[in-house]
Amino acid sequence: MADAKVVAGATRLKQTVRILNDHWLLTEDAWSDVVRRRFEEAHLAPLAPAVDAAVAGMQKLADVLDKVRRDCSDRSEPS
Numbered sequence: 001m002a003d004a005k006v007v008a009g010a011t012r013l014k015q016t017v018r019i020l021n022d023h024w025l026l027t028e029d030a031w032s033d034v035v036r037r038r039f040e041e042a043h044l045a046p047l048a049p050a051v052d053a054a055v056a057g058m059q060k061l062a063d064v065l066d067k068v069r070r071d072c073s074d075r076s077e078p079s
Helices: 004-026 034-044 047-076
Strands: none
């Protein structure tokens, strides 16, 4: 089982970006000029792949942490 705190952090990150995108869409009616498009291209568009990469890395980290915990607990048991 993957490390719960790391998985919770990854879930929170994904939810936060989803909320950001929802709020960003709400601004479209009031703000739809070139500056908005540049901001979106420069700052918001790169978020999705960056978050996906971060979440994948966090999942790998959680798996490694679990393996370390298992390996360490196995060693502490008498042979």
